[in-house]
Amino acid sequence: MRRGMTKAQEVAYDLREQIESGQLAGGDALPSESKMMSQYGYSRETIRAGVRLLIDEGLVVTGQGQGKYVREDYPPVVWNWTTLESRSRHATAVEGQTAGDQWASAIEENGNAPRQEITVSIVEPPAHVRECLELPADGLAVARKRIRYIDNRPYALADSYFPQELVSGTPLMEPRDVSAPGGILASVGLVQAKYRDEISVRMPTRQEAELLALPAATPIAEHTRTGYDADGRPLRCMVTILPGDRHKILYEVDTD
Amino acid sequence: MRRGMTKAQEVAYDLREQIESGQLAGGDALPSESKMMSQYGYSRETIRAGVRLLIDEGLVVTGQGQGKYVREDYPPVVWNWTTLESRSRHATAVEGQTAGDQWASAIEENGNAPRQEITVSIVEPPAHVRECLELPADGLAVARKRIRYIDNRPYALADSYFPQELVSGTPLMEPRDVSAPGGILASVGLVQAKYRDEISVRMPTRQEAELLALPAATPIAEHTRTGYDADGRPLRCMVTILPGDRHKILYEVDTD
DNA sequence: AAGTGGTCTAGACCACTAA
């Protein structure tokens, strides 16, 4: 046994080496537990503890039915938050079809099939959103909650919140994609002059993991964009949950 | 036993409820394993498996010496990437003391004690950095690797890479803080006209976890900023590893 | 039917820390 390592750590160390060296490539099956038990002469739970270390590092996923596999991620979707806001201002209108919103059309341009499940409701927003929108303690918000799929795989949760008085009675209250030149806010006569993005990184909640079908040890970025009008009044707050294994966030900025 | 739950999940469910309801607050100790064994009548490994589910969710940390505790995070350091680049242009010079770099002075303004360990070396950069700097396959880079501490707790890893020919023989090659109006690039006569930020989210490598003293289930953001001159030539690539439990990333953008 | 992993038990020994 290696110096200063438990037996489980030794198993993890050996497997990690094989993975990092490419000897075990992404998608390959790990040796079975019984194989490793006889190879090392360790008990089953010890072998399992070793493999669990790699699962917690995100290097190994456990196939539903049987077998454990070296984790293999699809190339991440690049999410350009800089151009997302401005792209629609320059876009030519799409004729003869429902173009969907900015996200959906960006995905379509890439040759993939976007889909969103949208539910609209009037809610007491979560504390963080309430702060962003500068709502009073009893202020209500219109929430548009979406689950975004690409090629029928879940990719992100995107919940938009609007101060109720700004949007009641507008198309924003309908649970459908909203496509409009200038973006969803422009469609109800609001102009966004500034935005503020906040990104934090954490493990998903149980619910988020379930909705997004996340493998073990998949962290998420919580991206909150608050949009303001020219007077600095908050118009919208969008909270997006981006799984780390399928997203890359991009900003492009010209230094003035 | 609850329907559709294993015993371990039941234990996790109960504890999670107590944590989310505030009945168990941040920093509180969980009941001991033996207490829960007699409370539930389950074996020790089963109880431990239940608690492990919460550890993997990032809700529970296992105290160094003994005891398990509800996770309690310090308020995150807000990292404003928009102003970090421009702040130094407007900053008044600090007289009579070594001001450190932009990061250090931002932390000091907040009343905390920054510290960095810097090592400078000439390296073959990692593939991702090579791409960002548009270096040929055998191109070398000057690497400034820093470990950043606040009040003697590690906060981030920040590795900057410069194309070798741009900086050889400049103060950038010395392993010291570089403080200059206009930023570190200006100090060697380079002007950054544009930058491009890439953020991805993942679990830390073993090494990162060790350098940053990360608790279990602490994901990180890998932030890569590439700076370009007015002709679009890459000047610098900075890779920052930001632990999710102590950072929040901020961007503030005026829609043009 | 054979092989996989998932769950669970009842022990054991150890290192550490607090009283």
Add this chain to the structure above:
DNA sequence: TAGTGGTCTAGACCACTTT
């Protein structure tokens, strides 16, 4: 010294999938 958790074992039973 008593109590904590960390590691490890040798079983067992189960659900699932592949052949």
